[in-house]
Amino acid sequence: MRIPILKLQNYLLVSVQIELDDQTAMQFQEDLLGKIHETGATGVVVDLTSVEIIDSFIAKVLGDVVSMAGLMGAKVVFTGIQPAVSMTLIDLGIHLKNVQTALDLEQGLIKLKQELEEK
Amino acid sequence: MKGALTTVPIIKELDIVGARQSGRNLARDLGFGSVDQARIATAISELARNIYLYAGSGEISFQEVQGASPVGLKIVASDHGPGIENVSKVMEDGYSTSGGLGAGLPGVKRLMDEFDIISDDNGTKIIVVKWLR
Ligand SMILES: Nc1ncnc2c1ncn2[C@@H]1O[C@H](COP(=O)(O)OP(=O)(O)O)[C@@H](O)[C@H]1O
């Protein structure tokens, strides 16, 4: 399974609509970095509204995506994290400290625009 | 009183997803709310991945139990892998032999209400329970 990545101006938009198995998560990491390189995108919004669980492996992959995208000059914002998912992440002891989040896709885009304009 | 036992084999990577979906459905049928369903599914995901990664194969079984509260879900993850050398070490946050976050087992303990682990060179058995409140 592959997660579609859309381009909008300087941004990439991703909405994760499927259950994330390990293979799909790794493929997504690779595809997203490839797409950042190809398009020169400066911001990425990843919407997780439909994601019902994030375990420590998926959390690591998502955290790594942020660091790797950062090295390539792109900021990543996650949106739509379900309350139940945020609570289980805390139980796991995962705080995703360097990860930017916003309520929904629209807020995510606004956040990216603000951050990128500040520079 | 104990309910029927359901067992899910963990052999390939996709079985991790299958096990957590089965567990979540069972939890929902037993009346657990969405946050506890997510906790249970996450715990199963951690246990199933450990079986797949460190033991190669094994199984996860689910059973409805009674005890501290009238309804509980008991989950047993068992394998015949190499076992865990230092159990107290792996229960520390951040300890991993595979470059993982090392959040798995200590996390499972926090996600669930009861946690037991038996491990020797014949394999590993982890028994956890979540009580319905
Ligand atoms: N079923 C198992 N069989 C053998 N070793 C295991 C098993 N489960 C966990 N371990 C060991 O315990 C360590 C910690 O596991 P865990 O807390 O899930 O963190 P992680 O999987 O991120 O390393 C693993 O790195 C591994 O060495």
Ligand SMILES: [Mg+2]
């Ligand atoms: Mg683990």
